[in-house]
Amino acid sequence: MFRTILTYGLIAGVIVGVPLFAMGVFMADNPPGNAVGMAIGYLTMLIAFTAIFAGVKRHRDVALGGAIRFWPALGMGLAIAAIGSLAYVLVWEAVLAINGGDFIAEMSARMLEEQRAAGASASELAAFQAQMAQMQALYANPLARVAITLTEVLPVGLVVALISAALLRNPRFMPLTRR
Numbered sequence: 001m002f003r004t005i006l007t008y009g010l011i012a013g014v015i016v017g018v019p020l021f022a023m024g025v026f027m028a029d030n031p032p033g034n035a036v037g038m039a040i041g042y043l044t045m046l047i048a049f050t051a052i053f054a055g056v057k058r059h060r061d062v063a064l065g066g067a068i069r070f071w072p073a074l075g076m077g078l079a080i081a082a083i084g085s086l087a088y089v090l091v092w093e094a095v096l097a098i099n100g101g102d103f104i105a106e107m108s109a110r111m112l113e114e115q116r117a118a119g120a121s122a123s124e125l126a127a128f129q130a131q132m133a134q135m136q137a138l139y140a141n142p143l144a145r146v147a148i149t150l151t152e153v154l155p156v157g158l159v160v161a162l163i164s165a166a167l168l169r170n171p172r173f174m175p176l177t178r179r
Contacts, residue, residue: 013087
């Protein structure tokens with residue numbers, strides 16, 4: 001089971017890490033808009049975490065003879081999600097190291113300009129700028145940055161693990177067919 005968890009966790013990590021690295025390094029000077037970037041990011045995470053479903057199903061069908069209970073399936077799914085999420089964090093840290101680590105400052109400046117273009121008042125801009133300065137200080141702490149990065153990806157893995165465990169606990173759901 002450990003080998004299956006590691007294999008499918010690394011598959012998820014590669015699927016989520018390669019686009020993150022490519023966008024973070026090669027599109028650093030011209031990032032997509034916030035909404036587009038978030039949509040691409042979360043879609044990539046969802047696609048990557050289909051490895052949870054595939055790994056739990058393979059374990060159910062091959063190692064367990066076609067039946068798995070909810071809690072063991074959930075545990076396996078969470079372990080795969082944890083490995084994929086760890087890969088995501090490591091890739092993000094590599095992107096920050098390559099780009100000089102000033103992502104949050106650039107994002108803050110871009111968001112401040114968006115607020116200004118939307119017609120925010122001077123007091124609203126000052127409050128927003130103070131909030132962004134606080135975020136920059138928090139992001140400078142590596143442990144806080146890792147925690148923030150994990151909160152981007154791990155909830156997606158949790159949802160996919162829950163859905164996978166709920167579906168795959170039923171042995172009649174997508175049973176293994178041998179020809």
